Amino acid sequence: xxxxxxxxxxLLDESLRGFARAHSELVELNQEPRFIRRREASGxxxxxxxxxxxxxxxxxxxxxxxxxxLDAACPGQIFTSPTxxxxxxxxxxxxxxxxxLFVVKNYAGDVMNFEMAGExxxxxxxxxxxxxxxxxxxxxxxxxxxxxxxxxVEKIVGAAAEEGASLAELKSLGDKVTEATASIGVALTGCTxxxxxxxxxxxxxxxxxxGVEIHGEHGREVADFAPATEIVKTxxxxxxxxxxxxxxxxVLLHVNGLGSTTLMELYLVYELACEFWQRQGIEIRxxxxxxxxxxxxxxxxxxxxxLLDDELTxxxxxxxxxxxxxxxx
Amino acid sequence: xxxxxxxxxxLLDESLRGFARAHSELVELNQEPRFIRRREASGxxxxxxxxxxxxxxxxxxxxxxxxxxLDAACPGQIFTSPTxxxxxxxxxxxxxxxxxLFVVKNYAGDVMNFEMAGExxxxxxxxxxxxxxxxxxxxxxxxxxxxxxxxxVEKIVGAAAEEGASLAELKSLGDKVTEATASIGVALTGCTxxxxxxxxxxxxxxxxxxGVEIHGEHGREVADFAPATEIVKTxxxxxxxxxxxxxxxxVLLHVNGLGSTTLMELYLVYELACEFWQRQGIEIRxxxxxxxxxxxxxxxxxxxxxLLDDELTxxxxxxxxxxxxxxxx
Numbered sequence: 001x002x003x004x005x006x007x008x009x010x011l012l013d014e015s016l017r018g019f020a021r022a023h024s025e026l027v028e029l030n031q032e033p034r035f036i037r038r039r040e041a042s043g044x045x046x047x048x049x050x051x052x053x054x055x056x057x058x059x060x061x062x063x064x065x066x067x068x069x070l071d072a073a074c075p076g077q078i079f080t081s082p083t084x085x086x087x088x089x090x091x092x093x094x095x096x097x098x099x100x101l102f103v104v105k106n107y108a109g110d111v112m113n114f115e116m117a118g119e120x121x122x123x124x125x126x127x128x129x130x131x132x133x134x135x136x137x138x139x140x141x142x143x144x145x146x147x148x149x150x151x152x153v154e155k156i157v158g159a160a161a162e163e164g165a166s167l168a169e170l171k172s173l174g175d176k177v178t179e180a181t182a183s184i185g186v187a188l189t190g191c192t193x194x195x196x197x198x199x200x201x202x203x204x205x206x207x208x209x210x211g212v213e214i215h216g217e218h219g220r221e222v223a224d225f226a227p228a229t230e231i232v233k234t235x236x237x238x239x240x241x242x243x244x245x246x247x248x249x250x251v252l253l254h255v256n257g258l259g260s261t262t263l264m265e266l267y268l269v270y271e272l273a274c275e276f277w278q279r280q281g282i283e284i285r286x287x288x289x290x291x292x293x294x295x296x297x298x299x300x301x302x303x304x305x306x307l308l309d310d311e312l313t314x315x316x317x318x319x320x321x322x323x324x325x326x327x328x329x
Numbered sequence: 330x331x332x333x334x335x336x337x338x339x340l341l342d343e344s345l346r347g348f349a350r351a352h353s354e355l356v357e358l359n360q361e362p363r364f365i366r367r368r369e370a371s372g373x374x375x376x377x378x379x380x381x382x383x384x385x386x387x388x389x390x391x392x393x394x395x396x397x398x399l400d401a402a403c404p405g406q407i408f409t410s411p412t413x414x415x416x417x418x419x420x421x422x423x424x425x426x427x428x429x430l431f432v433v434k435n436y437a438g439d440v441m442n443f444e445m446a447g448e449x450x451x452x453x454x455x456x457x458x459x460x461x462x463x464x465x466x467x468x469x470x471x472x473x474x475x476x477x478x479x480x481x482v483e484k485i486v487g488a489a490a491e492e493g494a495s496l497a498e499l500k501s502l503g504d505k506v507t508e509a510t511a512s513i514g515v516a517l518t519g520c521t522x523x524x525x526x527x528x529x530x531x532x533x534x535x536x537x538x539x540g541v542e543i544h545g546e547h548g549r550e551v552a553d554f555a556p557a558t559e560i561v562k563t564x565x566x567x568x569x570x571x572x573x574x575x576x577x578x579x580v581l582l583h584v585n586g587l588g589s590t591t592l593m594e595l596y597l598v599y600e601l602a603c604e605f606w607q608r609q610g611i612e613i614r615x616x617x618x619x620x621x622x623x624x625x626x627x628x629x630x631x632x633x634x635x636l637l638d639d640e641l642t643x644x645x646x647x648x649x650x651x652x653x654x655x656x657x658x
Binding site for chain 1: 334335340345346348350351388407517534558560561589595603616623630
């Protein structure tokens, strides 16, 4: 395994130090326990927004700490849940009296640890569980997982928090965005987990994995490699079946790269997805084509669709200033 | 080769259509001949800034078309120079009477074709030749090549153009930035060129290529794979020998990913590079850690250092609004 590392045990800390240093005007690193927080205090009257999860999906979540999104992010080791003491310490550091909202991707370890942290905190706590990955059926025993739609939730809920929405309002808004969002991914290759020294799974040269999730968990099906138009059609059709957007529905279309897929390909995928949705009479109102929720160096991408109304559009457009996303300020 | 494409012959056009659609508030695509231009006209009194080069380095150059950077970008096919008719048409579309500045990476085909376009244009034309790659000696017959420092040149010269600097002033500023900038890259793997269906070169599992350039051209040396600290030290030492920054010198440090290297690794490389420069008494005044000048899906990164003075710092900080870089507006 050739990667830029000194040792698998120090990779995360060395990387977080670099991240905090590169963006020191926006964030600071708490080393023990590990979390990244906004440098500028959130101030009274604002609910604290905290997320976290295993590392390896950068810029998620640390890249979204800042004005208009998260107050803190708790990174676990690669593909490993952060621990309750991280969330506790982060919450105590950024909470300002209005309560804490956890944004949690639906993975057993994350859910359990955020829950434990919530129980131990004195402040009021609510949790938005992101489960936008439609590759598993809704009734699957482990539930649907949280993937690239998480960024949409964090942006929209973060904007409302900045405007002073209450904890109950943010919880309800977060659930609304999650409900309006569906994602599905496709892998062309596995990814190299440093601690393993090799890929999480192997795909034959003529196969792709439809419905892959961001750690390389098995998806819907191993399918034959196909031209991009066919792959995109498969992904869009799955989302259509899930969300069933009506003619004229406004949407946010997010094409997310999983790591080593080129921007050139991501824009091609975006173009093909637009053509699909426009044939259905859907209005692509907002777009996001970028590597935001990665799976280390996996080749592949995911499509996310969020049904927009005027409220969600306005909150999406609201100013944001984080290391990975910035506009309006 | 598993990539999101329909056909190698349509990849670039489908991708450019998606790019222009995703960023339609900022740019528009001219299909024949191919170029991306700012949607909002540059207006009278502004020199037109035009760049271009082979595709495969996205977001360079198309991602930097917009307010405060380029007026137009001319993409060739992957790793292939654009043709003079593209630059001619782009210049005629965006020129507003103050002349045209070409920002050209030093590759024989690009240089020749921009030169031909310049000769055929009626407007006054100047060219800034970017040759920041220090992996070849200065006196090498093909000259030094233009790599990740190109973005720094485009940002700083773009800001001055926006402020109304003259063609002669911009040419002189561009040469100054190029002179103050040194880059060197390292590849951990080759990259997959779609038309070839495979990698441009193979590196054994225990080797890395120091001084690799953005098409996978052979660099300084094939070295043994080593811990990140050693690799970063080799790169920084090469830059130090070239620029010889004095104690207290302010710099912009840019860590650029070549394609499939994770952000986690890039921030680690950044941290190690900061430690190196701080030991030399250098002030890291500005930072940029991102995939901006890629080599398709190559694993690797490059380090770029630009010596800053107050003028360059102010122009770096000036407002910019392009698909890939945005602040202050």
